[in-house]
Each structure stands twice: as structure tokens, then as C-alpha cells.
Amino acid sequence: MNGILNVLKPAGMTSFDVIGCMRKITGQKKIGHAGTLDPSAVGVLPLCIGNATKALEFMIDKDKVYRAELTLGISTDTQDSSGIVLDSFPVEVNDDEIKKTIMSFVGAIQQLPPMYSAIKIGGKKLYELARQGQTIEREARTIEIYNIDLIRIWDDCVTFETEGVAKEFTVKKVLFDVHCSKGTYIRTLCNDIGEKLGCGGHMSFLVRKRAGQYDLDNALTIEEVVHLSETKSLEGYLLPVEKIFEEYDSINLNKEELFKYNNGVWLEVGRNKYKKTFYRVYDNNNFLGLGEVFEKGNTFYLKSKKFFK
Template sequence: MISGFLAIDKPEKISSFDVIRRLRRILKIKKMGHGGTLDPFATGILPIAIGEATKLLEFIANNDKAYEFTMKFGVATDTLDLEGSILGTNTIMPSNESLINILPQFLGKISQIPPKYSAIKINGQRAYDLARSGIDFEIKAREVEILDLQLLSYDAEKFEAKMYAKVSKGTYIRTLASDIAEKLGAICHLNYLRRVEFGKILEKDTISLDILEKMVNNGEHITKVFLHTTNILDDIPVFEVSVEELGKIRQGQFLQKSLNLPDSSIISLIHQEKIAAIAKYESGLIKPTKNIIF
């Protein structure tokens, strides 16, 4: 069975798991998963792990992500996006200058309350299921980090502002947009959301489902569009191992090495530019925790 990572350009109007369903049909492979769920109306980078690569999904969850999104002022919805029910309208459109001037207040570590229409679990139940059932509940604020925030374009006539944000894990762009609008005495919802970066994965690295299906139908090898695995784990230190060391790793043996890392550091071990294992570094020993067979 083939193993590796794909970056799918997720189309709108389908869920992230719908992408998995279609890929399983196209590739005739069952063992796969995705990283970083995108809402159905959102598009852009959706990392897909196939085969042995699924063992690495938990390690890409912390990757920073970047989005382009459009704030539609004057209309508030219960889901904070275009798919929700309208809660209110007005004619307030913040000026170009006020938008630019407010953005620095949202940079760095901020407190954010995730939307009620989200996949967060409340007492074992998804928040969106509770919200759809009309059950009242509260979601606790969480700390997230906004690494970059820019105004890309502004259209007062359409009541729209297109933005770019680079954010940490767990940040809700819908909430960020709503909070910006509230700070300006306005209301808004998102009518466009696209993930343009996922760690080191960029839009140019993606492939559409339609093109991938054509490749398979034409008998082409999909491995040629696989991502370089060492680029996937962009926040984990990488260390090369020899053939002899690789053999020991495969047998579950520890490697004795002096690394300039704190104890309990998670590292990836590579051989011939392929990830061979994930390991923990403790007391001068590299202890394999996951063997990866590519």
C-alpha cells in the first residue's frame, strides 16, 4: 500500500470528511485521514495522510495556519458565516482607516470564545448539535495567537473587506472577524474563507480532486504529487539516521546521542529524506515511539 501526504484544494459545499470519502473511492484505499477540518463553505489546503502517514496526523495539528477571508458588514448570522440564519442587520460600514487602525489590537495572544456552531465538545456533545437543538450553553474562552493580520482590499459599496490572517492552532476566523466588527461598533459575517497556508504547505502545493481523479484514470502515479514528508512536520526537530541506526529503530532499540534539546522533546528521524520514526529524546537517549514505513 502506498503511503504519503497530499494537499487537497478543498472545494466549497462539501465537508472535510466528504473529501476523504471521495478519495477512498478514487484511490481504492481505506486507510487515510485529514488534518485541520475546514467548514463546508470554506476552501483551500486540506492535508490528507494516506497509509503509514496517518501515524503523523497528530503531529501536524499544532502547525500555524493562514487564511484569506471576506467580512460582509451589515448582516449578522447565528453561525457567523453565510450559511446561518440572519440575526440582525444595519447599515454600518467601518471606514478603511478604522479597520486598518484596529487590527494591531488583535495581534499576539488574545482571548477568544469559539462560536456555538463549532465542533467543540460540551459534556461529550458537539457544540453545533446543541446549538441546532436550541439548547442554551456556554463555551469557555481560550487563548489563541494571531501572528499576522492584514486588510487586503476594501469595498464600501459592497460592505466588504477582504482580510489575511496567520493564526495558531484553535483559532476561529469566524469569531476573529465578528470580534473585529464588534470592536468597530458594527456587525458582520464571513461570506468567503480560504486556507492559504498550513505550516509549510502553500496553495501551490495543492491538487484538486478532479485533477487527481483524472491522473488515476490515466494510470499516472499519484506519488509524484505527494508532499515532502519532512516539510509536513515543520515544528518538530529533524535528525538523519544511518542504515545501522535505522535497523535499531525498526527493532525498537534506543539510540544514544547527545542532542542540544530539552528532555522529553519530540523529534522526527529521517533516512534518505523519508521519515523513519517519531521519537522522544530523554537523558541522552532517542526512544522511538512510532515507526513509519514509507
């Protein structure tokens, strides 16, 4: 079983939980996911199965689209609604100020990864240190927010437990879609918007609508995967690994070129014909992998970037 399975991750499961579940369903041990989703989040989680796991490095680089709910007036230690309330403030900004502030985050920005994340520093995951009450220095990363589409702003009341007592807070909520680069933490974006507005904020809901070319429209629930597995029809829903590279043009090799290519020999190519860097490489329409065209000594060559045979 080789290919990509677009799964709809439910709330309450970690991304690794989904992989564990899929291993039991499919009997395939080689499974990886293309981008972690928080346990409370739902949405698109593309899984690479079998030799498709070789493509994970290329899938993780893809852009993402999320629908998020931002709750203004409360900041938490996890930057989402699963955490402990750190501060609460009255929300004294109007809708126009909220819109202007949110849109100021569009573009290339610096983002500090949250302590509650799976990033490793010194061999330890940040969330492990955070659970021990530690906060350590992190380096801000450059990420890009391509677009934010504001959907709705409204007043609301939420209940949080503080020191064992349930307390009600008056807040403002904002629903928006965000198109962003890899490595973007929507929790942190919500937190930073709240800080800039001076009232604090956290992410109260998140759906990943798209990851690369995989979206909600063709995502399978775990229940659907179970049913398809039981009816022996799951493989028909696996997407071929070459779909990851559909943005690139293709090169078909003849018998002589194929022998050399498979043995790591650089193939001389005409630059006038092959003007791009990466190509899908085929043998009689059988996908071999991703090839790279490069220049050396005024001559252009094709070499293998990644085999998928």
C-alpha cells in the same frame, strides 16, 4: 499508497466529504485530514493517506494562512453568510477605525469557540446542539494571530432572506489575509471584529491559502486527482511523510543502533552532538520516524516518538 496529498477543497463539500471522495478514488480506507474547513470555505486541505495518518497529530498543530472577507453591518447565528441574520446596524465607522480595530486582534487573544463548530462537549458536537436551538457555555481558548494584512475596504449591498422575505442591506466589506495558530476560527474573528466596532459582522468568504508547509500553489483539485488516478500517476504526487518534519535535523543509525531502536531500547547519545529535542531518524537514508532526545540521570538518550515503518 502512503503519503500526503495536498487537495484543494471546493465550496459545498465538507472536509469529510472530501475524504469519502478520496477513498473511492484511491481505494484506500486509511485517510485523514489535517484541519477542518467549513463547507462554504475553499482552499488547502492536506490529506494523510495510509501510514501517513500517524502524522495527523503533528500536522494539526501547524499554523495556517487564510484570505477572508468580512462583511460589517450584519451578524448571523453561524457567524458566516450561511446563517440567519440576528442583527443589522448601519456602519458608521471610517476606514481608519476599521483598520485600527482589526489590527488590535494581532497577538495572543482569547477566542470563544462558536456554537456552530464540531467541538464536542458532553459527547455532543456543538453544531448539533445549535441546530436544536441550544446555546451552552464554552470556555474561551488562547489562540494567536501572528499577522493581519489588510487588502481592501469598500461599500457594498448584500441580500439576505429574513422571515421568508429577501431584504437588501448596505454594508462595508473588508478583505484581509490572516496568519494564525491552530484552533483559530476565522468566522469568530470576523464576528468579534464586528462586535468591537459596534456594527456587527460576519465572514462572507474564506480561502485557506496555506496549512503548515502546504499551500495553494501545489494543491490538486478533485478533478485533477481523478485524472491522475485514472492514468495511474497519482502516487507520484504523494508527498513523503518525512516532509512534515523537515524543520528537524536528522540522525542516521548504524546496524546495531537500528536493532535496539526498533525494539524500543533507548540509545545513549552525546549531548554535545545532539542539542535539540526532536530529530528525523533514518536507516541508510530510509525514514523510520520521529525520535526524541531526552535527559535522565545526567545522561542523554534517543527514543522513538513515532514510527512510520
